[in-house]
Amino acid sequence: MATVFAAQGASVAAVSTTVPAVKERLALSPLTMTVLVVAVALSAGVGSFAGLAVIRRLGLVAAMRAAVVATAAALLLIGWAPDRALAAVAYGLFGMALGCIDVSANTRAAAVERHYGRSIFASFYAAWSAAGVAAALLTAGTAHLGWSAEYTLTAQAGLVLALALSVRSHALPTDSTFAVSDHEESVVLGRGLWVRLAPFGLVLLVAYVIDSTVSSWSTLYLHQTLDTALSIAPLAYAAYQIGTVTGRACADHLVRTIGPVAVVRAATLLTATALAGLAAAPAWPYAVLAAACTGLGVSALVPLCLASAGRLRPGAAEAVLARMNVFNYTGVLAGGAASGVLGSTGHFRLAYAIPAALVLAILATARSFNHRFTA
Numbered sequence: 001m002a003t004v005f006a007a008q009g010a011s012v013a014a015v016s017t018t019v020p021a022v023k024e025r026l027a028l029s030p031l032t033m034t035v036l037v038v039a040v041a042l043s044a045g046v047g048s049f050a051g052l053a054v055i056r057r058l059g060l061v062a063a064m065r066a067a068v069v070a071t072a073a074a075l076l077l078i079g080w081a082p083d084r085a086l087a088a089v090a091y092g093l094f095g096m097a098l099g100c101i102d103v104s105a106n107t108r109a110a111a112v113e114r115h116y117g118r119s120i121f122a123s124f125y126a127a128w129s130a131a132g133v134a135a136a137l138l139t140a141g142t143a144h145l146g147w148s149a150e151y152t153l154t155a156q157a158g159l160v161l162a163l164a165l166s167v168r169s170h171a172l173p174t175d176s177t178f179a180v181s182d183h184e185e186s187v188v189l190g191r192g193l194w195v196r197l198a199p200f201g202l203v204l205l206v207a208y209v210i211d212s213t214v215s216s217w218s219t220l221y222l223h224q225t226l227d228t229a230l231s232i233a234p235l236a237y238a239a240y241q242i243g244t245v246t247g248r249a250c251a252d253h254l255v256r257t258i259g260p261v262a263v264v265r266a267a268t269l270l271t272a273t274a275l276a277g278l279a280a281a282p283a284w285p286y287a288v289l290a291a292a293c294t295g296l297g298v299s300a301l302v303p304l305c306l307a308s309a310g311r312l313r314p315g316a317a318e319a320v321l322a323r324m325n326v327f328n329y330t331g332v333l334a335g336g337a338a339s340g341v342l343g344s345t346g347h348f349r350l351a352y353a354i355p356a357a358l359v360l361a362i363l364a365t366a367r368s369f370n371h372r373f374t375a
Helices: 002-017 019-025 030-058 060-080 084-116 121-144 149-165 173-178 182-188 191-225 235-258 260-280 284-298 301-310 314-344 348-369
Strands: none
Touching: 002 019, 002 060, 002 084, 002 121, 002 149, 002 191, 002 235, 019 030, 019 149, 019 191, 030 060, 030 084, 030 191, 030 314, 060 084, 060 149, 084 121, 084 301, 084 314, 121 149, 121 235, 121 301, 191 235, 191 260, 191 284, 191 301, 191 314, 191 348, 235 260, 235 284, 235 301, 260 284, 260 301, 260 348, 301 314, 301 348, 314 348
8 A cells, every 4th residue: 555655756856856857958948837837737637536546447446556656657758759749748747647546545545544543644655755756866866977868868768667567455444435326416516515625625726736836846946046957956855754754754643642733833834834845945955955954844634634624424435535636636736827927027035935824724623523533
């Protein structure tokens, strides 16, 4: 199970940290690169709903494996695309596969958490972040060796494919609950459920605005605004993921110890402070440190949201989580597009200062996470 999250984290890192290299290889303008990042989010939203059909037809494990293989293929296509048109197709395929991984992996993780009866969702996301660190360091290493984007993304695709081959099926007593009938799906679409999802949706939206801003543009921020070499620029992304690995490795224990409300409040305040530091960073070492603290703060928010949402309709978790992706990809779109536009006009610092204020809105939703697990 953790290998699927790792494959997704590695692939996202591969695309995010090669933005400057792909931009230079295809002579793309900052605006065009922003459009491609937005296209990934749009296609991922479509892919999350298409993933429901794949799950019903192939089953959860087969759907996860197929989506990871498709992601590796998309990385190869991005790296070797001879022109802008094929690159756009490749980014679209990547987004579709990413969305399918989202709904299938999160559904399976929600089932595992219910089966064990305690908070373990964040541990899967720790694997996601750890793989992101490895992929970011791989990009930095290959850039230092002078590799072109083609060969860097080929190496990244090999890493993702190796993870896909390690995906295994482990039966759970709850596996039978994943057959979603038309009746169950209509219940999920009810107004009452959307009201209950709204606080989690707000947190998810803000968290992904931040994640998209740091993940998609931190490499270019260091390279363009802080005048950092291409071999150093991916270190902000790596530091961000190191922060998320650390935070997610501790999150489940903290939830069981002090409760999710306190975790959400502390994470929110740390994230706001770290983003402000990232916006004001005078040089790349400060930006890398601030990125790590941002990852540490925001790390627990996404898994806590998804775990809470998945418990609202245990018998139709994949349908609920697919609809939670509306908030997810809205955040990715808003963060990626706004940051890209600000960056293309030379205002990358504002792209981090604005979310620093926005994240404080999460404090108003903290009580919605007031649940306890029994060990």
